[in-house]
Amino acid sequence: MALPDTEGAETRLDPRVERSRAAIIEAAQAAVLENGYRGLTIEDVSVRSGVAKTTIYRHWPDRAALLVDVFESLSTSQMVPDTGDVDADLRTALLGLAEGLRNAAWAGAMPSLIEAGERDDELRPLVVSFVERRRKPMRDRIAAAVRTGELPFDVEPDLAVAMLSGPLFYRRFITRQPVSPRVVEAIVSTVLAGLRA
Amino acid sequence: MALPDTEGAETRLDPRVERSRAAIIEAAQAAVLENGYRGLTIEDVSVRSGVAKTTIYRHWPDRAALLVDVFESLSTSQMVPDTGDVDADLRTALLGLAEGLRNAAWAGAMPSLIEAGERDDELRPLVVSFVERRRKPMRDRIAAAVRTGELPFDVEPDLAVAMLSGPLFYRRFITRQPVSPRVVEAIVSTVLAGLRA
């Protein structure tokens, strides 16, 4: 018959399944953070999680499928406030981004995501949507500011996000320089001034 | 440790050695572009280059050493003109960077470099110096403009480079959006205006 646990409905599944699945995903996340997306091995995940290798294969057909779920589990969205003062709001958002780049788990996984997006056709859309979800709030906030006239009408939200976030990613991943609040401050004020010029 | 023939001294070496080394490096570059830095295997290089696996081991002690030379072989520096007009010079430089990001070999290898820099302690300094070599001309040009007063005295060249280049890298590697001349134009004019505000 139909398999009992398609993800569609909330057929409350066996607690054992839930537990082992959670342990596997968590371990797989850690593994990816440590060794990159190509360094993820089922056997490693098995050891880390304490879940038998066979059980992993009972839930995921192969390594790629597991990787997909790992990526999706990393996908968290970030809030951007709307106080009516776009400068302050973007400053807050960028400080949050910088903080995340310094400490958050997703930042550690970022190089793997980038690499995956470049090489792996199957994973590329996942990477793009992962990034997209994180970018959207800031872009929306900028678009709103354009509508209210707080920012000039010819500002392209998409490009503005790149000009604000890009330098932080650049320093964090390319040049490996610190992304301190002072740096954030300089970027925000410079870019906003430039957009209004 | 001691590499068989460091580039330093001009001990004119056997043409056969030169030829096989060149073929190996070239093939290894292609392999890294395709499979990432973790996907580089000696056997793959051997097949691609037509050079026997044993010969590769005669020149490099192991995979890591070869990888080091591959990275160094990618390291090309970019010219930044100095016409006296810093806006035009930076525009030119950024257009060149965008062109490289779209087509050049080093851009394809970039995700691997980033990943390597994040995970591999041995490769990290190499990655940093690779990036540094490419950044330097632009930073110098900006510093010169600050000295001549063409840019305000409080502009930090290092940060300015990040604000100019960062958005391009961001679009190319993070969001996978195009880096067209139009985008370059918008970034340059916005950032320069912001720096002068």
Place this chain on the structure above:
DNA sequence: CCTCTTCGCTACGCTACCGTAGCGTAGCGA
């Protein structure tokens, strides 16, 4: 209490790649 699912475990066969050894050969330079 009994059944049915899920799990852990061990043991496979298979592939890819590692790095090494040994042998025969081709060509350059004295």
Place this chain on the structure above:
DNA sequence: TCGCTACGCTACGGTAGCGTAGCGAAGAGG
């Protein structure tokens, strides 16, 4: 002509990881 060097080739032994099979134990749920 003769050596010396670098090369290609084949064949290893060893490791890591894949994905599968089969079995017995445990615990969730009726």
